[in-house]
Amino acid sequence: MDFKTFLRESMKRNEEEAKELMLQERQKKINEINKNSGLPKRFKRKTFENYERGDNFIAYKKAEEFAENFPDINKGLLLVGPVGTGKTHLAAAISNKLISRLYSVYFGNTTDIMSFIKSTYSKDAEMTEGEAIELMTEKVDLLVIDDLGKENETENTLSVLYQIINKLYENEKLVVITTNFNSSDLARKLGERGPAMVSRITGMCEPVVLSGEDWRLKE
Numbered sequence: 236m237d238f239k240t241f242l243r244e245s246m247k248r249n250e251e252e253a254k255e256l257m258l259q260e261r262q263k264k265i266n267e268i269n270k271n272s273g274l275p276k277r278f279k280r281k282t283f284e285n286y287e288r289g290d291n292f293i294a295y296k297k298a299e300e301f302a303e304n305f306p307d308i309n310k311g312l313l314l315v316g317p318v319g320t321g322k323t324h325l326a327a328a329i330s331n332k333l334i335s336r337l338y339s340v341y342f343g344n345t346t347d348i349m350s351f352i353k354s355t356y357s358k359d360a361e362m363t364e365g366e367a368i369e370l371m372t373e374k375v376d377l378l379v380i381d382d383l384g385k386e387n388e389t390e391n392t393l394s395v396l397y398q399i400i401n402k403l404y405e406n407e408k409l410v411v412i413t414t415n416f417n418s419s420d421l422a423r424k425l426g427e428r429g430p431a432m433v434s435r436i437t438g439m440c441e442p443v444v445l446s447g448e449d450w451r452l453k454e
Contacts, residue, residue, distance in 0.1 A: 274330055274342040281327035290447040291321055297443045298325040301411070302332040306376065311410040313436060315417065316445030322413040326379050329411055338376040345383065348399070349392050368395070372402040376409075383414040384424035397428045404435040412436060 283302075288295045294314065301312055312329075314322040330340045343351065348371070355364045362370070371378050378399075388396070403410050414421055418437065422429035 274327065274340070278323065278327035278342070279331065281324045282331060283328045286321060286324055286328060289321075291316075291445045294321070294325060294443045294445045297441070298329055302329045305329075305333055305336075305338065306409060308409065311412070311440040313440035313442045314411070314413040314445060315442055316415070317447075318415060320445040320447050322445055323381055326381055326411050326413050330377070330379055333377060339374075340377045340379060341371050341375045342379040342381065344381040345386050345388060345392060345396065348380070349395065352395055364395075368398055368402065372399055372408060373406060377411065378403065378408070379411045379413075381413050383412050384416045384421045385414075388424075388426070390426070393426045393428060396425065397432055400432050400435050404439055408439075410436075410439055412440060 283295070283299050286295055294316075297312065298314075301308060314325060316322055327342070330342050333340050351371075352364055352367055354360060355362055355367050380399075386392075402408075416424060418433050422433040425432050
């Protein structure tokens with residue numbers, strides 16, 4: 236073997252080893268984030284394959300295309316519809332698909348997100364509130380906010396939500412949001428800053444409307 240061939244093959248091996256190390260480190264990060272992502276055990280089984288499409292084939296296709304083309308897409312998704320029409324299933328299916336492709340996802344409703352934020356208030360906390368918000372809005376590949384507007388939020392919660400949505404908007408980050416409310420009702424539910432939040436969400440996300448009966452009641 237001549238020197239040039241030896242050098243070329245050595246460089247190739249080094250590149251492959253470096254790539255393997257990078258993937259291992261990324262997987263460690265993903266495992267840590269997903270451990271605390273708020274994705275409940277029930278939702279870890281939600282996939283596109285076991286989604287009952289029914290009246291919502293278009294929504295199913297939009298969600299599937301989002302997951303398939305991520306991150307080379309321009310807008311996130313705002314999944315809107317009554318209770319039990321499969322919004323959370325589609326959001327979880329997107330999350331599980333991306334996790335299987337080694338992307339990091341933080342999935343949670345407002346209560347989950349605020350529990351995570353409040354965990355930073357302890358003197359023994361591993362990160363500050365700002366770092367927790369940065370993790371959700373910059374460090375992870377996708378943030379999923381489930382059931383936005385469902386709870387009667389406090390002023391502190393609404394302030395944190397505004398910070399999160401505003402940072403996502405400013406950083407042009409992709410986000411998936413599910414809600415039972417149309418834009419005007421959601422703006423009212425989110426208080427004084429509701430119109431500003433909904434305006435940013437509308438700018439960041441493509442609205443996808445789901446319909447039909449509550450599948451849980453049918454079961």
